[in-house]
Amino acid sequence: MSPADAPAIETDALTKRYGETTAVTGLTMTVERGAVYGFLGPNGAGKTTTMRMLTTLTRPTSGTAHVAGHSITDRESVTPHIGYLPEEPPIYDELTGREQLEYAAGLRDLPEAEASERIDSLLERFDLVDDAHRRIEGYSKGMRQKVGVIQAVLHEPAVAFLDEPTSGLDPRAARTMRETIADLADREMTIFLSTHILPVVDELADEIGVLREGELVAQGDPETLKSRAETGEARSLEDAFLEVTQETPGGESGRSAEPSID
Ligand SMILES: Nc1ncnc2c1ncn2[C@@H]1O[C@H](COP(=O)(O)OP(=O)(O)OP(=O)(O)O)[C@@H](O)[C@H]1O
Numbered sequence: 001m002s003p004a005d006a007p008a009i010e011t012d013a014l015t016k017r018y019g020e021t022t023a024v025t026g027l028t029m030t031v032e033r034g035a036v037y038g039f040l041g042p043n044g045a046g047k048t049t050t051m052r053m054l055t056t057l058t059r060p061t062s063g064t065a066h067v068a069g070h071s072i073t074d075r076e077s078v079t080p081h082i083g084y085l086p087e088e089p090p091i092y093d094e095l096t097g098r099e100q101l102e103y104a105a106g107l108r109d110l111p112e113a114e115a116s117e118r119i120d121s122l123l124e125r126f127d128l129v130d131d132a133h134r135r136i137e138g139y140s141k142g143m144r145q146k147v148g149v150i151q152a153v154l155h156e157p158a159v160a161f162l163d164e165p166t167s168g169l170d171p172r173a174a175r176t177m178r179e180t181i182a183d184l185a186d187r188e189m190t191i192f193l194s195t196h197i198l199p200v201v202d203e204l205a206d207e208i209g210v211l212r213e214g215e216l217v218a219q220g221d222p223e224t225l226k227s228r229a230e231t232g233e234a235r236s237l238e239d240a241f242l243e244v245t246q247e248t249p250g251g252e253s254g255r256s257a258e259p260s261i262d
Pocket of ligand 1: 044
């Protein structure tokens, strides 16, 4: 299959171990192009580790994955097609908001005029115009988050990985974020969205995957996940989440707390 026809994300038995700890176990999944994929799981389930593998920041122990049709072992081929908002966005305190975004655009080889236009429009959208000339060291957490998101999608990647994109945002900014994600998806960007805020996923996701202790324990569109398998009765996404992620009696995680080297 050529990269142009390939799904946005395809993984096969993707596994990551840190010493005795298995962070992600045999993850096999497909995310179609243009979809918003809600990636859920309790703390420590392996979401960040999965995103770090898919964005080529950490190497899998075993298994394979392709993003935008390129193997994640081929970092140079993958990175032009992806954007990543990690939990702590990589931004420089000593730059102004605008300088940071211009720097990010430069790293992506965006032509200056195009970059400037996109930066203006995203600063406007996120209500950052008046602060764009201030140094980031004086920014609040929410303002930093906005800069982090803007730089993740500035180059209009095929696939954007967003880890808790509404973190630190006030209600108005959180709404802007949700609207922005919906707009990007309308323009065929695939959004891989990890968050603990279930209403955000309920509102935006076309497909949801739930990870528990490194394993994908549920997958489907929101309506299917919310309908009880046995009776078809509707329940909230929170109820569905709690049910599929609950500890099995006598179950063990197989995880150890020992730290290890990546
Ligand atoms: N560099 C590392 N070294 C050792 N263990 C790690 C490392 N990174 C992650 N882990 C372990 O892997 C497991 C999965 O962690 P991960 O950060 O991927 O979870 P998460 O689902 O993103 O959690 P959260 O919702 O709390 O952000 C945890 O047991 C964690 O302790």
